[in-house]
Amino acid sequence: MTRRRLQAVANEAKLLLIGIPVLLWTLLPIYHLFLFAISPKQSAFSGNLWPEEPTLRNFEIVLSQQHYFLTHFWQQLGNSILIAVATGVITLFIATTAAFAISRLRARGGRLVMNLALFTYFIPAAFLAVPMYRTMGLYGLLNSRWALILAMVTVASPYAIWVLKQASDKLPYELDEAAIVDGASPMQLFRLVYLPLMMPSLVAVGTYALLLAWNEYLYAFLLLSRDTDITLPVALGNFLAADDSPWELLMTTGFIYALPPAAIYYAFRRYMVAGLTAGAVKS
């Protein structure tokens, strides 16, 4: 074996050494979740690596809302979906138009907007929860799903704008000029050239905002209170209010709640890797 081969093997080994613990670290809780979900109530805490009698009974209970804590399961899941999708769409709209205006149309004050966007990250979102609560109160939006949507858009937008601005900056400006000479108006440029080329970044950013809202607990807990308005994570939190929390149902619901993000990542993994601009210009 040559020296170089040896080094390659050593590198591989190092990667595995890091990779395997990280994989276990990530998968272990999920496995635990799954284990709870397929265990009957009595044996949930048995500590076995696989339940003696695996069952889908828990899923049945959750999906047919057969437990006191789960009477609004579908409604709450629907709230989560509505809020996540709305957050994703609105954030995308704001961030895309902002990035286009700042990066491609070179709008005045663009730098200021970017700096302000960056500045928002000096303040942790949790610190803003109470001011946000008050603001929503002033707007009369408390207990409305709009409150949470707007709050999540606020939290997600600055980062989304940054990412999209960076991605826009990488598009060759000659493309815009070619389109302008070809007779495109700014709107046509946006729709026919910019959006298609930004698609991978848009998917990535949209997913980010969507999952941010999907996973949000604190803001959802503060801004929404009626059982029919809250999102599923808040509902899960309420499980813990009881003395004998139905852990197996909590875990089952959690497991179900974790499925859509996994599906989204799987579906869009291709887009997460950019590369559509290959061949645009000679670099």
Place this chain on the structure above:
Amino acid sequence: MAEVEIREVRKSFGRLEVLHGVSIGIQDGEFVILVGPSGCGKSTLLRMVAGLEDITRGEIRIGTRVVNDMPPKERDIAMVFQNYALYPHMTVAENMAFSMRLRRARQAEIDTRVKRAAEILGLSALLDRHPRELSGGQRQRVAMGRAIVRDPQVFLFDEPLSNLDAKLRVAMRAEIKELHQRLGTTTIYVTHDQVEAMTMADRIVVMRDGVVEQMGAPLELYDQPDNIFVAGFIGSPAMNLLAGQVEADGFRTEGGLKLPIERVPAGWIGRRALYGVRPEHIELRDDGVPVEVLVVEPTGSETLIMVRNGAAQLGCLFRSRILPQPGETIRIAPNPALVHLFDAETERRLVH
């Protein structure tokens, strides 16, 4: 097709003026090449014609219309960019059809025009490909196809060949020239490569630092450069320029070398000047001045020899195949009829 009139055009970026009053008249159907070193303002001028930069002062007219305040799409021009600027998400056909699609042309017409342009450029088999699936030369052709499809008044090219390798560049040069002969569309073409300019242009505009140094047909510039800059820029290998003074019977360089001139310009005896002779206008002669050979570069058809006499260095290009050794002495003589004299102070040409 249309003529283009550029009159006293100036351009400033902020407080920095980069074009200092440029006037160029371009006839209908003419192929004009703007050439000059990098940074001299060629692209800026072209982009002002295209409408991508606004005009600080002066006037640009296309056909009968002053276009100063007209957006690009109303100017009826098509532009080919240095790095192609093809839309990566569109096929070749879609790239070429884009401008017509924006104008809401009928599909049948779009198809005919795209088909015709593809035939002209030999792209018919590639219409369904995406830019990333094309070679550099093919991408360049698509970029030209996009311009042809529009059938504009004026074609604008900004260094369209500088990203291609040498061989392809020569091939595309001929192709663009042929295309122009075929379509007859007024063309403004920017390059920093004087060979490109010499081989393709009807007329060359030599620019330096935001001003036009000289305009004229390629051979006019070659035969009668107005000043030292043009003399040195046009022609390859570059013209030899030697400082010295005019005497009654010839030119004496600072190093004391005596060189022939055909006619001594009136009133110039004893004055400081520059002696210009192209390498290809130097001959081997037994009664010539002795020089030491420094480097020999044979290319087969001709031989470039760098020689030295004192501090003076000269390039000589010989058609005959001679291969002296470095260090050897040869005797050379410029052809006096083809020698240029320039004023040492103003750097302008003396004899015409």
